[in-house]
Amino acid sequence: MKTIAFDYDDTIILEKTGEPVPGMINLLKALKKAGIPIIIITANPNKDNIYSTLVSYGVEPDLVTNNKLPVDIYVCDRTITFDGNVKNLIKKIKNFKSWTNK
Numbered sequence: 001m002k003t004i005a006f007d008y009d010d011t012i013i014l015e016k017t018g019e020p021v022p023g024m025i026n027l028l029k030a031l032k033k034a035g036i037p038i039i040i041i042t043a044n045p046n047k048d049n050i051y052s053t054l055v056s057y058g059v060e061p062d063l064v065t066n067n068k069l070p071v072d073i074y075v076c077d078r079t080i081t082f083d084g085n086v087k088n089l090i091k092k093i094k095n096f097k098s099w100t101n102k
Contacts, residue, residue, distance in 0.1 A: 001036060005069060007076035008042040008050050010100050020057060028059045037062040041069060 009015045012024050032038055038061040040050060047064045054061050077099055080092045 002073055003039065003069075003071040004031070004036060004073045004075065005039040005041045005071040007074070007078070008040050008044055008064075010077040010098065011075060012040070013053065014100070016100075025057045025059060028054075032059060039069065039071065040064040041071075041074070042066060 006012055011021065013020055028038055038059060040061050040063065042050060043066065044050060047066065051061060051064050080096060082089055
């Protein structure tokens with residue numbers, strides 16, 4: 001089983017509106033039903049609020065933390081995948097925009 005960590009702001013919940021990203025709550029519920037832990041890694045300091053917000057949507061996270069953990073997959077709105085090619089990475093960094101800013 002893969003260990004997956006999700007960012008919170010603009011990955012699960014839209015920061016501007018406080019509403020869930022369309023489809024994300026259903027995805028988290030499906031993962032949880034499949035026995036995959038729901039781990040939230042966030043820079044947001046209000047971990048208790050994150051936990052209670054997700055519970056209010058029917059998703060009980062297994063962990064909400066501000067610490068990066070050794071997981072198999074990170075799902076985040078501000079992530080660039082490194083494919084081993086530094087030249088591609090430089091281009092990706094220069095052109096990066098969060099999906100909410102495109």
